[in-house]
Amino acid sequence: HVEVLIDVDTGVDDALALSFAALHPDINLRAVTCVAGNASLDNVYRNTRAVLSIAGAGHVPVARGASRPLIAAPRDAAHVHGHNGLAGLELAVPEADGSDIHAVELMRREILASPTSPTLIALAPLTNVALLLRMYPEVAARLERIVFMGGSASIGNATPVAEFNSWADPEAVAIVVDSSIPTVMYGLDVFYSAAVSEDDVAALERSSRPVAQLCAKLFRHMAVKDSDQKRIPAGTIAALGDAGTVCAVVDPAGLTTHRFPVSVCTDGSRSRGQTIVDRRSHRGESELNGASLGQPVDVALAVDGARLAQLFRR
Numbered sequence: 459h460v461e462v463l464i465d466v467d468t469g470v471d472d473a474l475a476l477s478f479a480a481l482h483p484d485i486n487l488r489a490v491t492c493v494a495g496n497a498s499l500d501n502v503y504r505n506t507r508a509v510l511s512i513a514g515a516g517h518v519p520v521a522r523g524a525s526r527p528l529i530a531a532p533r534d535a536a537h538v539h540g541h542n543g544l545a546g547l548e549l550a551v552p553e554a555d556g557s558d559i560h561a562v563e564l565m566r567r568e569i570l571a572s573p574t575s576p577t578l579i580a581l582a583p584l585t586n587v588a589l590l591l592r593m594y595p596e597v598a599a600r601l602e603r604i605v606f607m608g609g610s611a612s613i614g615n616a617t618p619v620a621e622f623n624s625w626a627d628p629e630a631v632a633i634v635v636d637s638s639i640p641t642v643m644y645g646l647d648v649f650y651s652a653a654v655s656e657d658d659v660a661a662l663e664r665s666s667r668p669v670a671q672l673c674a675k676l677f678r679h680m681a682v683k684d685s686d687q688k689r690i691p692a693g694t695i696a697a698l699g700d701a702g703t704v705c706a707v708v709d710p711a712g713l714t715t716h717r718f719p720v721s722v723c724t725d726g727s728r729s730r731g732q733t734i735v736d737r738r739s740h741r742g743e744s745e746l747n748g749a750s751l752g753q754p755v756d757v758a759l760a761v762d763g764a765r766l767a768q769l770f771r772r
């Protein structure tokens with residue numbers, strides 16, 4: 459069993475990730491926290507509760523967190539995720555439980571209540587996680603690790619060099635990376651490489667389970683965009699995206715990581731939001747002149763995409 463907290467900006471692929479987390483028997487999903495990112499905080503909160511309910515996890519506590527990044531202006535991704543952040547699907551949204559607990563307070567509560575050190579999986583701009591680290595550093599230090607979807611050691615998507623989550627709130631990435639909590643970066647180097655086939659999606663469509671049918675619809679929505687951009691492997695039709703991050707927590711053998719110093723560009727230049735992964739084996743002139751290389755992060759550089767896709771389908 460892994461005790462897990464998930465921070466989301468649901469978000470089509472966040473919905474896939476939540477569905478998988480809700481159903482996998484090795485995951486004890488303790489809490490889900492919402493942050494503005496792919497969609498507005500209100501839409502994220504609604505989408506998240508709707509998806510958890512369909513996945514049979516309506517009992518998992520959900521809380522609203524930051525409605526915008528720490529410093530930057532909020533910018534959504536409606537062109538990718540649809541006007542409501544969930545491919546335009548209108549799902550039944552269960553009543554909120556009426557508790558008004560903030561995302562950071564829910565994370566704190568569940569970290570303290572967890573029988574073993576929990577893993578925090580962040581699939582969105584890192585604003586809530588950064589706030590937790592600033593407000594309750596001693597509580598955050600109890601985390602087993604932070605596994606975040608974001609960043610890149612190669613090309614970006616939001617900009618030529620910056621991945622969306624990292625670009626949306628670079629200052630939050632800096633806070634997370636500079637913390638001494640063990641951190642795994644599941645970035646764009648692997649994000650598009652774990653993807654489902656037509657056969658996988660057809661199997662989900664044939665299932666009588668509403669959660670499987672929901673996942674199929676979400677994959678169909680992503681299929682157009684992923685194949686358009688030619689970023690997914692031959693023979694597949696849609697990336698697992700954020701869901702791959704959760705699959706890799708359950709099945710770490712599907713992921714190859716290397717520990718490198720990582721920093722993030724937080725200035726206003728065109729490289730704002732770029733994660734700078736130092737993959738060199740030698741020191742260069744910049745450090746000899748005192749520049750910092752960043753903190754060690756386990757950066758995912760390769761993924762067994764077929765293996766993770768099969769795990770998701772099962």
Ligand code: BDR
Pocket residue numbers: 469470471472496535538581582607615621622623699700
């Ligand atoms: C990330 O941004 C969103 O589009 C996805 O949900 C994922 O978290 C990819 O850059």
Ligand code: CA
Pocket residue numbers: 466467468469471472495496581582700
């Ligand atoms: Ca996301």
